[in-house]
Amino acid sequence: MNKAETAGVRLQKVLSQAGVASRRAAEDLIARGKVKVNGEPARLGRRVDPAEDVIHVSGKRVITDVETVHYALNKPRGVISTMDDEEGRLSLAEFAKGIDQRVFHVGRLDTDSEGLLLLTNDGDLANRIMHPSHGLPKTYRAQIAGILDKPTYRRLLAGVELDDGPAKADKLKIIDEHAGQSLIEITIHEGRKHIVRRLMDQAGHRVSRLVRTEIGPVRLRNLKPGTVRRLSPDEIGRLYRDVGM
Missing domain, CATH: 3.10.290.10 (RNA-binding S4 domain)
Known part of the structure; x- marks a missing residue:
């Protein structure tokens, strides 16, 4: 030894x-x-x-370095995905005040979208999560206009053409249909801007509410909007494994 x-x-x-x-x-x-x-x-x-x-x-x-931290945040609607906004709008920094270390967010959610964001100070992990080569799946719940018929359902899984290339759902599930609207669960593995909204628009179904519920092995669970929680050792281990670290 x-x-x-x-x-x-x-x-x-x-x-x-x-x-x-x-x-x-x-x-x-x-x-x-x-x-x-x-x-x-x-x-x-x-x-x-x-x-x-x-x-x-x-x-x-x-992860045994006590200075390396990993959090899940449930971003509320109306909050911009930045740690600092020069125009004084409500940003993610408001919800990271209780974290001693300086953290940054992994990926983005547009202002009108809600749900899971990761906060960490591990730059290597963040870069791998965001890099398309690792294909980390992200799951959303979307409230859409109209009823999702079988041909459209199959087309979303097969792929549709967007202005910046083809896109498709990896998984798609209809959760509820009521009053001319549908609640669906959709999983994709890429992070192009507004990808879920654009995918559904191309299929003829406008998204009225979008909530991200999962990033790889990390789930939103019952985390309340505007609050954070530390990731568990199991979540952290699986996250690093899924991006090859």
């Missing part, structure tokens, strides 16, 4: 502080070969630097 492995903090303590498991359970994970440090299987007694070493448990990344 080299000097780097004997300096720092015991691995089981770091895993416990990260919320992965109790120290005893963490020792069991290490003994069963479920823990890797910097790509190599860890041994009992291993010490790590929480700010530098890359740790995976059962294939999922564990």
